[in-house]
Amino acid sequence: MAEVAAGEPILDVRDLVKHFPVRVGVLFKRTVGYVRAVDGVSFDLKAGETLGVVGESGCGKSTLAQVLMRLEPPTSGSASFEGREIFRMRGAELRRLRRDIQIVLQDPYTSLNPRMTVGDIVGEPFEIHPEVAPKGSRAGRVRDLLEVVGLNPEHINRYPHQFSGGQRQRIGIARALALRPKVIICDEPVSALDVSIQAQVMNLLGELQDEFGLSYVFIAHDLSVVRHLSDRVAVMYLGKIVEIGTEEEIYEHPMHPYTQALLSAVPVPDPTLRGQRQVIRLEGDVPSPVDPPSGCRFRTRCWKAADVCADEVPELVPRGGGHPSACHFAEERSVVP
Template sequence: SGRILYKGEDITRLSGRALKAVRRNIQMVFQDPYTSLNPRMTVGDIIAEPFEIHPEVAPKGDRRRRVQELLDVVGLNPEYVNRYPHQFSGGQRQRIGIARGLALNPEVIICDEPVSALDVSVQAQVVNLMERLQDEFDLSYIFIAHDLSIVRHISDRVGVMYLGKMAEVGSDVEIYDHPTHPYTQALLSAVPQPDPEVRERRERIILSGDVPSPADPPSGCRFRTRCWKAQERCAQEVPLLAVPERFAGRDTPAAHPSACHFAEERDVV
């Protein structure tokens, strides 16, 4: 249900050629590089498959060259076109997935936990590659992840979600250094801190209770059953995602949208 707005247009209402054109501009990199590549297809065929749907991007006689260019762009040997996915490591497979996502020269790439299945050292390589490609191809990413350090590293704008609803939205500095929603504050307080002196000063927020079912969320504010600020109003009234009244019109990083009736700034060490 709902709408998906892309450049101000609700793309859920599109069909036929109009929808096909939008799909070309919005591509995806999947979470698991071990299951998102067809084991029966060569790397060349996997990366070239988008050209079968959008032949105007690359004529048949030019596809092999284009595939080799994409392999080179993501840091793989262009001569690997005839190899199969099982002949690559996890990090290399994810690079193949990224090359496939780049094939149609999209404007937006949706990255669904693109590094969570990889070793930490490989994660850094893939994230650095994605940052380079973002600059090189003028891409926008929708980067979905649970790893808060990676989110901060790669994101310009951050949205924190709880039970399918946006809890807080702002720049990376606003969210990480000036959180106003209790859920965001609790999340950030749980981030591992290697510095023992900083760890000593940090106030850890321990949430009580279990996460409710997304299929049957609580009334009012969805976070209220685990929130230490919850009052009667929270059970009756759904909080709007808006700049809190106490910060409205003020030149402060805390003046960013937060879906909380009692939003307030809290230092997160």
């Protein structure tokens, strides 16, 4: 595949849709509806960039990751990597894609095989892609990878249960690095870790990005987590991106009511500033993705909702001279002192 220059899109996603059928019956199952997990998502990822994808649990973030990894087939839409359509790849071309796009999973306690040593876990990609490393050099490569992620290479024969949660996630990162990928999809890689360990893993990911020129799609449910690492941020709600912009645009000049509500819930360390921040409390629960609201999907919880919100789906376009936001009444609102 052709190389992509820094600043150029390496991954381009357009109108991606993933619906899961809802079936009832024991013998003769019939489809009674669809879970609209991802429903028309578009974005691009530039070489060397980190795109944060943020939203509440159940908004479709992990499904998006699975579809991009070809672990789930899309219902419709397209995604291209270095200018070539991902969902049309077969054979050797698909094998190459598996090398170039890797994933770091959420739970370091279940994503590692407890019956395999760390050396076998990190070295397993070389068994699947033997062209990357000759057999005689694999042990040395595994030791180098462990050292790169901050682990002792002498622990190569230990098992996952002998490591802490943060160390296990470093093992997962080393495994993702083994094939020298260009893009790593990080599916909530720090959500299962203590706060102090989260910072260490985030710093490691930043260092690895600088060292190896990686591009990240960084998925999280907490806006405060992705700010340190992300160049741009996409906010998802019920299968759709409702706002996307640079780190400064999203955190300093949020336009969509949902983004403003998420930011207002971010803890403020300084107690003298807590009383100055207006907290936005959303009413009701997240609607079911099987039967989402008409028009704007956020309207059932939005304080700005009007008749037009039920009748028309707001497009994700720049509004008021700002960045793209999918709201008929988008306006900048400061929620963080």
